[in-house]
Amino acid sequence: MDKPDINQDDYRFKIANREALIGIGLVLFNFVWWYGFAYGLGTKDPSDYTYVLGLPSWFFYSCVLGFIVMIILIAVVLKLFFIDIPLEDDEEI
Amino acid sequence: MNWQAIFPLLLFLIIIFAVGIWAGKYVKSTNSFLQEYFLGGRSLGGFVLAMTMVTTYGSASSFLSGPGTAYNQGLGWVLLSMSQLTTGYFVLMILGKKFAIVTRKYKAVTIVDFLKERYQSKWVVILSSASILLFLFSAMSAQWIGGSRLIQSLTGFSYMTALFIFSISVIVYVVIGGFRAVAITDTLQGVVMFLGTLVLLIALIIAGGGVPSIIADLAEENPNLITPFGSNGDLTPAYVSSFWVLVGVGVVALPQIAVRAMSYKNSKSMHRGILISTIVVGFIMLNMHLIGVFARPVMPGVEIGDTVMPLVAQQVLPNWLAGIILAAPMAAIMTTVNSLLLLVSSTIVKDIYLNYIEPQARESRVKGLSMWITGILGIIVIVMSLNPPDLIIWLNLFSMGGLEATFIWPIVMGLYWKKGNKYGAIASMLTGVSSYILFEYFYPQPFGMHSVVTSIILAFIAYVGFSLASGKSIAATTGR
Numbered sequence: 001m002d003k004p005d006i007n008q009d010d011y012r013f014k015i016a017n018r019e020a021l022i023g024i025g026l027v028l029f030n031f032v033w034w035y036g037f038a039y040g041l042g043t044k045d046p047s048d049y050t051y052v053l054g055l056p057s058w059f060f061y062s063c064v065l066g067f068i069v070m071i072i073l074i075a076v077v078l079k080l081f082f083i084d085i086p087l088e089d090d091e092e093i
Numbered sequence: 094m095n096w097q098a099i100f101p102l103l104l105f106l107i108i109i110f111a112v113g114i115w116a117g118k119y120v121k122s123t124n125s126f127l128q129e130y131f132l133g134g135r136s137l138g139g140f141v142l143a144m145t146m147v148t149t150y151g152s153a154s155s156f157l158s159g160p161g162t163a164y165n166q167g168l169g170w171v172l173l174s175m176s177q178l179t180t181g182y183f184v185l186m187i188l189g190k191k192f193a194i195v196t197r198k199y200k201a202v203t204i205v206d207f208l209k210e211r212y213q214s215k216w217v218v219i220l221s222s223a224s225i226l227l228f229l230f231s232a233m234s235a236q237w238i239g240g241s242r243l244i245q246s247l248t249g250f251s252y253m254t255a256l257f258i259f260s261i262s263v264i265v266y267v268v269i270g271g272f273r274a275v276a277i278t279d280t281l282q283g284v285v286m287f288l289g290t291l292v293l294l295i296a297l298i299i300a301g302g303g304v305p306s307i308i309a310d311l312a313e314e315n316p317n318l319i320t321p322f323g324s325n326g327d328l329t330p331a332y333v334s335s336f337w338v339l340v341g342v343g344v345v346a347l348p349q350i351a352v353r354a355m356s357y358k359n360s361k362s363m364h365r366g367i368l369i370s371t372i373v374v375g376f377i378m379l380n381m382h383l384i385g386v387f388a389r390p391v392m393p394g395v396e397i398g399d400t401v402m403p404l405v406a407q408q409v410l411p412n413w414l415a416g417i418i419l420a421a422p423m424a425a426i427m428t429t430v431n432s433l434l435l436l437v438s439s440t441i442v443k444d445i446y447l448n449y450i451e452p453q454a455r456e457s458r459v460k461g462l463s464m465w466i467t468g469i470l471g472i473i474v475i476v477m478s479l480n481p482p483d484l485i486i487w488l489n490l491f492s493m494g495g496l497e498a499t500f501i502w503p504i505v506m507g508l509y510w511k512k513g514n515k516y517g518a519i520a521s522m523l524t525g526v527s528s529y530i531l532f533e534y535f536y537p538q539p540f541g542m543h544s545v546v547t548s549i550i551l552a553f554i555a556y557v558g559f560s561l562a563s564g565k566s567i568a569a570t571t572g573r
Contacts, residue, residue, distance in 0.1 A: 008511060016191035017509065023186025027179055031337060038172050038321045039330050046316035054304030056319050059168050063175045067375045074182055074371055084360040087193045 012085045019082055026077065030070055037062035099248050101416040102423065105285075106262045109278050109427075113266025116274035126460050130271035131202045131439040137276060137357045139365025143181075144283035145276040146353050146366070147374045148428035150180055150344060151286070159378075161398020163385030167311060167318030169328045171382040176333075178378065179341035180350075181371030185363055187345055188354040191508055193363070196355040203436075204348040204504065205444040207355075211507045214515035220522050222444045224499045225348055226437060230474075232492040233433040237478045240426040246403055247419055256478055259427075264471035267431050268464050272356070275431045282424030287373060289421030290380035292414070293406055297384055300409040301391045310390035318389070335542035339494060343545060346501035347493065349432045434474075438467040491533065494545035498525030501549055502556040510560075517560030525552030 041050075042058030052060040123129035137145070163170040192207075199210040205225070209218045237259070244255035266274050301307040311318040322328050344350055357363050381402075388395070388405040395401050402422060406415040442463045447454060454462070502525070503518040528551045532544035539547045 010194075012194060013191055016189050016194070020187050020189050020191070020509065023183055023189070026186070027183055027337075027342060030179060031334075034172075034175065035330070035334065042321040046312055046320055049319070051305065051308070054308055056168065056308065058321060059172065059319075063172060063379060067175065067178060067379060070178060070182075070375070071368070071372055075368055078364050078368060082360075082364050084364075085190060087190065087359055088197055 015083050015085055022077060022081055026070070026074065029073070030066070033066050033069065034062050037066065097412040097416045099416075101413075101420050102244070102247065105420050105423070106258075108281065109262060109266050112277050112281070113270040113274045116266075116270030116277060119273055120269070120271050126456055126463070127202050127443060128200075129273070130460075130463055131435065131443065132352070132356050133271070133273040133276055135197070135356055135358065137353075137362060137366075139357075139362040140369055141276050141280050142185075142353065142357045142362055142366035143369035143373060144280040145356075145428075145432075146184065146350060146370050147181070147377065148279040148283045148286065148425065149349055149353065149432040150177075150347075151374070151377060151425050151429075158399055160381055160385030160388070160402045161400070163382040164389055164395065164398060164401045166323045166328065167315075167320070167386055167389075169317075169321045169323040169333070171379070171386060172321050173328065173333045173336050174340075174378050174382045175375070176337045176341045178371065178375040179337065180344045181374040182367050183342055184345045184350055185354055185367045185370070187342075187505065188351060188508065190360060190363065192351075192354050193357065195508065201355065203439050203443050204351050204500070205440060208503055208507065208518070209444070209448070212503070212515040212518050214519070217503070217515055217518050217522075218444060218448060220519060221500070221503070222440050224496065224522070224526060225440045228492040228495045228499075229349070229433050229437050233430060233437065234474055234477045235492075236426050236430045236433070237474050240423065240430060241478060242399075243403070243419075243423055243426065246400065247416075247423075253479075256475060260471060260475045260478075263427055263430055263434065264468060267434050268467045268471075271463075272435060275428075275435055276356070278431065279428045282421075282428050283373060285417075285424045286377055286421045289418040290377055290384065293402075293410065293418050294380045294384050294387070296409045297387045297391060297405065301387055307387050307390050311386070314390070314393075318386070329541055331541040332538065332543065335546045338549060339497070339543050339545045343494075343497035343501060343549065346497045346499070346504055348496065348500065349429075349436045351500070351504060352436065434467060434471060438463065438470055441466050441470075494529050494533070494543070494548070495526055497545055498529040498548040498552055501525070502552050506556055506560075513556065513560045514563060516563035517556040517558075520559035521552045521556035524555035525549065528552070 038058050040058070041061065042056070046056075050057045055064065119134065120126070120130055123134065125134070128134055159170075159174060163174070196207050199207060201207040201210060205218055205221050208221050240259045240263075241252060241256040244250065244259055245252050248255065250258070266278065298304055298307065301310070308319055315324055317324050317326050320326070321330075321333070357366060384405065385401055388401050392405050392408055395404060403419055406418050410418060442459065446462065447459070451458075499522045502521045506513045507518065525548050529544060529548035532539060532547060537544055
């Protein structure tokens with residue numbers, strides 16, 4: 001069977017590659033935030049914990065605020081850096 | 094007999110059948126059966142895309158065992174579960190538009206299709222089909238058993254009856270409706286999961302006298318429950334972080350998830366899909382595991398983890414509402430099972446039968462065959478579920494790690510690294526899966542991490558090493 005022709009110079013692949021790199025960047029940021037707050041604030045005697053909205057602050061910042069921050073960040077990134085391109089070779093946008 | 098639980102369940106099943114029949118119309122009228130049946134004609138919009146990704150991923154293990162483990166481990170397990178937020182955006186971003194474009198050019202309908210065109214190797218096809226059949230079949234059985242057990246505990250039916258109800262309802266709509274039926278029911282069930290976990294969490298907080306009082310009760314019982322380290326202090330940062338690979342970034346390599354990254358209609362649906370799936374997956378995971386933790390002071394002394402969620406729902410909610418809420422874990426299981434069933438069927442029909450047995454099969458024959466195989470597979474799973482093994486979560490995690498170690502580099506590197514070739518892919522698959530199984534048996538948690546991490550690293554070395562060593566880059570044909 002003949003292989004379909006994939007032209008690696010297709011302009012769309014440059015955009016796609018950049019978006020994939022942004023994805024990796026977001027995961028790294030997400031991880032650092034999650035790890036930093038959880039173990040930064042959580043590694044001490046529980047009797048010394050501070051609380052936000054009733055939750056231990058390590059948990060609030062890492063899991064609750066971290067979640068909200070990621071949503072906002074992703075929304076912004078999608079708006080600013082993700083580009084509408086046709087996926088079919090003959091698709092109109 | 095618990096009619097208040099049976100009624101919502103029944104309603105649920107009726108809606109699902111209706112969706113199956115409606116989607117079946119598309120299957121009947123399409124002029125490209127394979128694309129429609131196994132990929133919904135690549136026409137998913139953002140919302141449906143997001144919901145089908147999230148619900149396929151969130152399964153029995155996360156919906157029953159997850160809250161159960163959180164109940165025993167405390168907030169540390171909620172922390173671990175939040176690594177799954179990644180799946181909401183990472184899969185669609187990393188496979189991204191390149192995957193969508195390339196698979197369209199290849200006319201690929203399955204992951205194996207993609208690998209076949211990319212590597213042009215019979216062995217890649219055989220290895221990848223074999224690991225899909227092996228791992229997904231075991232995952233599917235585990236989920237199937239989970240579904241039947243849940244119906245059993247909710248309704249008071251016998252296991253056999255429950256298994257029968259569950260099986261018939263899943264098999265019928267998948268067989269007639271294909272991928273489109275799966276995606277639409279996933280969406281409805283995703284909404285149930287989203288609202289269900291929210292209502293239950295709120296009811297639980299009220300029953301527990303507010304968040305501060307619940308946390309104080311937990312700390313009084315065992316201060317470790319409110320630390321990131323688990324009830325015995327044995328959840329180390331390295332171990333918990335390694336779940337970012339297993340249930341976070343590694344998910345990109347699960348065939349049932351990756352195949353969805355080729356099913357969307359256009360760039361706009363992808364963008365919307367990313368945002369919605371991040372919100373939904375984070376929300377469901379957070380709520381669901383918090384329910385597990387908060388249930389502890391409200392209802393102490395639950396011994397079997399998997400029953401925490403059903404029991405607590407029945408305690409803090411009026412009966413009729415509990416019935417509706419408990420459709421949520423039911424939904425979680427069904428949505429995973431239906432996708433697995435269809436994927437295993439597509440592997441047999443498209444990747445094995447059409448490749449090696451009868452390449453020139455007529456459309457009508459493929460159609461009949463696809464439906465028959467989907468149906469027969471369902472029956473085989475039922476037979477296997479008659480004598481069910483225990484511990485859903487471990488069976489399920491085993492298959493997850495195995496698939497990730499097998500597929501991650503052949504898919505991701507195949508997409509982005511033009512020097513990758515079939516030798517690299519074959520070496521990577523074999524190294525990944527065999528090292529994973531060996532580690533799991535003989536040396537679980539190397540370096541304090543889940544063994545999937547080391548296997549994925551070894552698989553990467555194998556991929557790059559063998560691709561470079563075999564020298565002749567096939568990039569000339571696949572790439573520029």
